[in-house]
Amino acid sequence: MTTGDASTPRVIVQGAVEGAKHVSLSNICHGRTFDCAFAPRERWESVRGAHFDEILVTCGEDGAGRVFGVRADDNDGIVTLERMGAARGHTEEVVRVSCARASGRFATGSADGTCALWSLEAxxxxxxxxxxxxxxGEVYGIAWLGEGTGADGLATCSETEVFRWDVERGTLVEKAGEREAMDSVSESAATPERWRPGYLFSMAHGGGMLACGCSDGVVRIYSDGKSSRFGALVVELPVHPNAIVGSTCFVGDGVGLISVGLDGTVVITDTRMWRTVRRVTSDSQLTSACEVGSGSEWFAMVGRSGIVRTLSAFGDSNPKCTLEAKDPVPLYCVASNERGTMLACAGAGVPSKTLALASAFATKRPDPSRLDLFY
Incomplete structure (x- = not known):
């Protein structure tokens, strides 16, 4: 791989200058894949007696989470994906996955109203x-507390509430969700009634804060419990008028907050002043964004177009890198490894000519989805 300077993730340099490489793995989920996450490198370097450069976890419509090993050959620059274990036990679709730092655990949030904790064995x-x-209701957000290790518990969000759980005991520590109505925040007539109070669709953790994107176009910021009471409302940011906020992430060690509206807008907020510093508009619906590399100011965004675009949160407004698979499909999730050298994405099912899964899903025959990796 090509190396860039310390401030620029290598995937950005490679994509802008040389053209990033691409590898994919078909049929990873019977239906849509809703989320993906790279596991922190230091805990996952060796499993099954073989070295993996990265571990990647996905979750989707068939109610399962799946683990993949990523292996890179330094001699020829070829990256391969290997199927590993699966996390099964949810009774409905799994919509969120999050990996803990240095513990070998990951958590999944499901439409069945539960969050499950899993570990990957040797x-x-x-x-x-x-x-x-x-x-x-559905668990649409998960965040590991205690610098991402889970030492201070696990945070989740469901409907209008945020929860803090004791990871070792499996018990609820505290929850919050009471808030005053914001008369200044308008609600779209297209938003389903059950989502109008401010239904929480995402959760990102950074700088002692939990950032939740909501159905009413507001990003609500809560305390993670480190410096003040867990769940205390810090600020409400009505930055996506009349649009559901489907994704949030922090960049630059928590200095920047990226929020994605389903109307195709991305808003960058400076968390030091809670001021909008940039607004990016896409010509197609956007669904997800992630920080590219740990602590960087770069982020990647995906959506219905099937194209991955990476930008600097505080720099030039023009895309620094555009990545596209040979046969693009609508994308619902994107994730970066800690070093910023790989981007993974997945989403809608890839149309198939076979009638597979008919017996398993009765009249429902979802197309299997594909995992794409750019490096």
Whole structure:
């Protein structure tokens, strides 16, 4: 791989100058893939007796999470994806996945109203550990607390509430969700009634804060409990009028907050002043964004077009890199490894000519989705 300077993730340099390489793995999920995440490198370097450069976890419509090993050959620059274990046990689709730092665990959030905790064994098998129950609805957000290790617990969000769980005991520590109505925030007539109070669709953790994107176009910022009471409302940012905020992420060690509206807008907020510094508009619906490389100011965004675009949060407004698979499909998730050398994405099912899965899904025959990796 090509190396850039310390301030610029290598995938950006490679994509802009030389053209990033691409590898994909078909049929990873029976239906849509909703989320993906790279596991922190230091804990996952060796499983199944073989070295992996990265570990990647996905989740999707068929109610399962899946683990993949990423292996890079330094001699020829070829990257391969290898299927590993699967996390099964949810009764409905799994919409969120998040990996803990240095513990070998990952958590999944499901439409069945539960968050499940899993560990990856040295054999490559996935072991079920704890299930967090009691959410009022779908679990659309997960964040590991204690610098991402889970030492201070696990945060989740469901409907209008945020929850903090004791990871080791599997018990609820505290929850919050009471807030005053904001008369200044308008609600779209197209928003379903059950989502109008401010339904929480995402959760990002950074700088002692939890940033949740909501159905009413507001990004609500809560305390993570480190410097003030967990769930205390810090600020409400009505930055996406009349659009559901489907994704949030922090960049630049928490200095920048990226929020993605389903109307195709991306807003960059400076968290030191809670001021909007940039607004990026796409010609197609956007669904997800992620920080590219740990601590960088770069972020990647994806959506219905199937194209991955990376930008600097505080720099030039023009895209620094555009990545596209040979047969693009609408994308629902994007993730970067810690070094910023790889971007993974997945989404809608890839149309198939076969009638597979008919017996498993009765009348529903979802097309299997594909995992794409750019490096």
């Amino acid at each position: 054999t490559g098998e996935v072991k079920a550990e704890t299930r967090f129950e009691g959410h009022p």
